[in-house]
Amino acid sequence: MDNPSLQGSSSAYLESLMRVGEQAAKQFDEALAAAMGIEGKPSEGGPRWPFSVAGLQDHYWSPVLEFWRGFFNDKPAADGNGAAGASRGDRRFKDDAWSHSPYYDLLRKSYLSSSRQLADFVDQAQVDDRSRLQLRFYARQFIDAMSPSNFPATNPDVIRTAIRTRSASLASGMRNLIEDLQKGRITRVDETAFEVGRNLAVTPGTVIFENELIQLIQYTPQTGEVEKTPLLIVPPCINKYYLLDLGAGNSFVEYAVAQGHQVILISWRSAVAETQYLTWDDYLTLGPLKAIDVVRDIANVDKIHALGFCVGGTILSCVAGVLAARGEDKLTTMTLLTTMVDFADTGEIGLLIDQPAVALREATIGNGGILPGKELAFTFGTLRANDLIWRYVVDSYMKGVPPEAFDLLYWDSDGVSLPGPMYCWYARNTYLENKLKEPGATTQCGVSIDLSKAKVPLYLLASREDHIVPWQSAYLSKGLIGADPRFVLAASGHVAGVINPPARKKRSYWTHDDLSGDAMGWLQAAEERPGSWWPDWDAWMKRYSSGTVAAPVRPGNERYQAIEDAPGRYVKQKSN
Template identity: 75%
Template sequence: MRAGQQSMKQFDDAIAAAMGVGASRPASQGMSPFAMYPDYVTEAWRLWNASIVNAFAAAGTSVQPSRGDKRFKDDAWQHSPYYDLLKQSYLLTSKQLSDLVDQAQVDDKSRLQLRFYARQFIDAMSPSNFPATNPDVIRTAIRTRAASLATGMQNLIEDLKKGRITRVDESAFEVGRNLAATPGSVVFENELIQLIEYTPQTVEVEKTPLLIVPPCINKYYLLDLGAGNSFVEYAVAQGHRVFLISWRSAIPETQYLTWDDYLNLGPLKAIDVVRDIAAVDKIHVLGFCVGGTILSCAAGVLAARGEHKLATMTLLTTMVDFVDTGEIGLLIDENAVALREAMIGRGGILPGKELAFTFGTLRANDLIWRYVVESYLKGATPEAFDLLYWDSDSVSLPGPMYCWYTRNTYLENKIKEPGKTTQCGLPIDLSQVSVPLYLLASREDHIVPWQSAYRSKDLMGKDPRFVLAASGHVAGVINPPARKKRNFWLNDNINRDAKTWLEEAQEKPGSWWPDWDNWLKRHSSGKMRAPAQPGNANFKIIEPAPGRYVKQKSN
């Protein structure tokens, strides 16, 4: 407040000086009439200034925050003329800057990039992000006699040591205790993956086992959060025999691994191990996000080899056609990819915290600035939230693998084109993948636009079933039926463009999980008695789930 008052005083003094106040010449010698009455001019200016502020407030809020914007929820932003003026000035300036970007004479992609970077600047400069202009921060500092500011500074110092923003009470969670806690055993490992077989919870299980391929840019336990919030737990409870890949975060020994290595050492190897353990020819496979892209390419390799090892394939919020990648695609252009290729393309590591920060910028107000205010300015203790803990537990990637992926997907969009990529020594044509396909997208997904996920139905598989979940990239997928939250859309007629499909779709309450379970069982080969032990003579128990790899912290 003092800073604001001092700024206003300096502005007042400058106006008074411009009017000639303070000059010593008498009026008869050419003095400005205003200079004859300096006190009057100063007080008149201040009265005029106060009148503008009051009139601004009395007129009501002319510029409103967008729906869901929580930065200005404190009552002071509405009822205090000073803070209302700050808020409306900021929102008006933000709108003006956004309009200028939209009017720029550039190509469409450049305009989208400008819009993205302008939003980063706009979000960063919000008055709610600064202690002198955030009423809640000031109020908290007064109430705690500045202890909140001291604690916030200590929080900042600790985060500088970590190299990332702390968004969750990390002491509240432990992988293997209240996260990734579904019982199971590691039955195979190599330098890239551990393969977990989960302990059956039913007397009988489906003969056709299920292999889950999670994203390699995150820890797998997004699919196995706490009890009652775990997709793995649900699948096991429905009688599926579940296996899952746990990716290893890149270390110096694995910094040279390529995209082909990720296919060979990851899903292609895991598919053979699961077939051996379950003594079956074909298995179900499920991929989530980047894991789904990797799995799709692995299926393409199997098709090119003429190997029929898959019974069905499920892709959750997965892109195969990268023509529309949403905002994250704006961060990947030729210069960015070429720079990465020069630095780590032949060996090196892309740090997990760098990837996590990039994803955070897509929703900076929610994932960055909110925690800057709460932790650094107000000295608050982060909440205990399992999804935030998972989101902060990042995974590093080998440079060669990452560079191949970004160039052939986001930059050049090659993997959808028959024969445009060579993977594992073979030209890949995804249209040759002819297994039943279940596609799940999330309507508000900011990482995989649902329309992009919808396009996969035309590129691969047969008899595709497309389901659209409510909410975003994570919440749309992790939606246990018992919680009776959200909804999803179904439309069996997928010979439509995305817009028409949704217009004709039927909205269903609750979770999409039972729909997937029923679909998967229709494509299974019956039931069998649940195995008494995990693994077999060729693949013995290495250690209990969740295994070592998921517990390793990336740099």
């Protein structure tokens, strides 16, 4: 701890962690001030209070009086779905003491009641929809941070554990905190339990091409014959690719190979000093555009299948637009998993990307620099702060509980950094200005982009509970790109909805062939089917089959020869 740079980074991390509540309150105040027109240009007619005063006092005092009346009469006030009730799935107050002890019951109910009042207060704001959503988001950050379960003195489980262990839990918690100070991030998973290439990303394959941005992995066939038209997978560049290859029996890559597909996958390199100047166009040119040509060469075909996931799907859509503008017919089909092309409704994450935020990034890293992976991870964590931040603060730092071994959490903690110029172009042209959907609104790789010119059979998958890519936004892609689209809606969220192996017989998905109406109309007419959507996708892919050929004996060809075994070097490089 004598290293000055380490001390600086540790202090910065500790300060940011312990002042989350203060920052959330500040953001809420700023959003409220902006809504009132106090900052910058005043609202029309001058600053005004954006809330309806009439009825607010009654709305607040009615449940408060009911609560205290029940407390002093030893009768429980409204709970469950009432003003003082926790929402379903809220694990913060699962300890029996929160309901059986009068003291902790008082803390819980007063906190939940005040939280509900603050949320209702924000919902009554007489502001535009975006300002209301921003107010709601920042208010929730403040509410989550100030929960009594987040403080040792007001968490009965923390106190009980400290007494039972004779304070050993507190000592362990301090050690966990010191370790995380050194890392600059919260540890949420037992990082010694997993290793990429040992029990993650284990589907056999070979790296057959690399440049400064990507490695291409060609997976070893598991069938005697394979589809003649190969499949290129484009994972998101903000995450490691092995979400699609978590482990044996839990791998989309493994499944696709087993169905006879020739699978080649892009492994993105996390940004380093030598790649800090790469632009959006560089990501298209050095990434999928180059990969498509390599795959065509290796398989000796003119056209290939392509699949993109999340940001990888957005990149792939832009690549399809570039190919269409150039008059190059290189894609047989295109699959987009939980992907946005129309960024009109981006959910809560879009609230964090506004003009001042993008302008600041452009000024600092827009001409060169790196957006660290841990910053991206923290941003996504704030969308579900109770589950992804405060839960681990309590368990690790206050109770000294060792982190669990969970492959998805390990992947989620294995971040990827981005070059500043690339990120700034992406943020401005998607979340901020929503230009991708507009014909001719962007120039990429030297050509004007009109996604509707990419007439490629399209398979769209969205997840019904996705908090990163709202499924209704993913549905809109059917009218913006591709031809003869098929839309499928998976149960669960952004990750679990996609990673759902058929053998596990879990969850469900919805299908309906008529895509002429809006998203909600489609859902009302859709049929729910049990299990995984993967077989539906495979059957759709086989409709566009060009036949099968004998499986290749060795990876690559004379021009693109084996470099190293999968998973390769790039995916093992740490950004955090």
